[in-house]
Amino acid sequence: MEKFVIHGGRPLVGEVTISGAKNAAVAILPATILAADKCIIENLPSISDVAASLDILSAMGARVRVLDKHTAEVDTSHICTTSVPDELSRQMRASYYFLGALLGRFGKGTVAMPGGCYLGPRPIDQHLKAFTALGAEDVVDNGMIEVSAPVLAGRRYGGRAHRSGKRGQRAAYCGRGELFEHHGCRRARGRHRRH
Secondary structure (H helix, E strand, O other), rough: OOOOOOOOOOOOOOOOOOOOHHHHHHHHHHHHHHOOOEEOOOOOOOOHHHHHHHHHHHOOOEEEEEEEEEEEEEEEEOOOOOOOOHHOOOOOOOOHHHHHHHHHOOEEEEEEEOOOOOOOOOOOHHHHHHHHHHEEEEEEEOOEEEEOEEEEEEEEEEOOOOHHHHHHHHHHHEEEEEEEEEEOOOEEEEEEOOO
């Protein structure tokens, strides 16, 4: 097993560049679907989930240009499908991040169950509850998750995980009314209104 041994007692001097956060990057890239326009995303970390997210967007019809090692231009105005390619979505742990954006923009979305995680399967029940709170219906069958709603409407929602709220917020952006989320085990409270 590899390890780092640090001998202290000396002042630290120098500069480091902090890369972008993985959790932010894999949430922001699918959110570009809601823009239906050109977005420039900077400070992206060089990790497999970011590469997979860009590949997914490209396969769905978005125009993706990598401007440099940490910057990408994504134009989602030409997305032509609401299904995330099965093979690509199984490569990443956060494939379900695409559901909220697809539901918000197109009223439906399909994605494979999350993959790429050595810790085992990831529960998505809280994410589906957030979509249900907006009036969406979901079907989980043969490893595929499909959500749909002819009209999204805000309601009171009490999820246990703040990330499930983020998926709901993404979908709520294009809905009507107000989504009020409250988390019993978290300090965050949010209201999102769209008319």
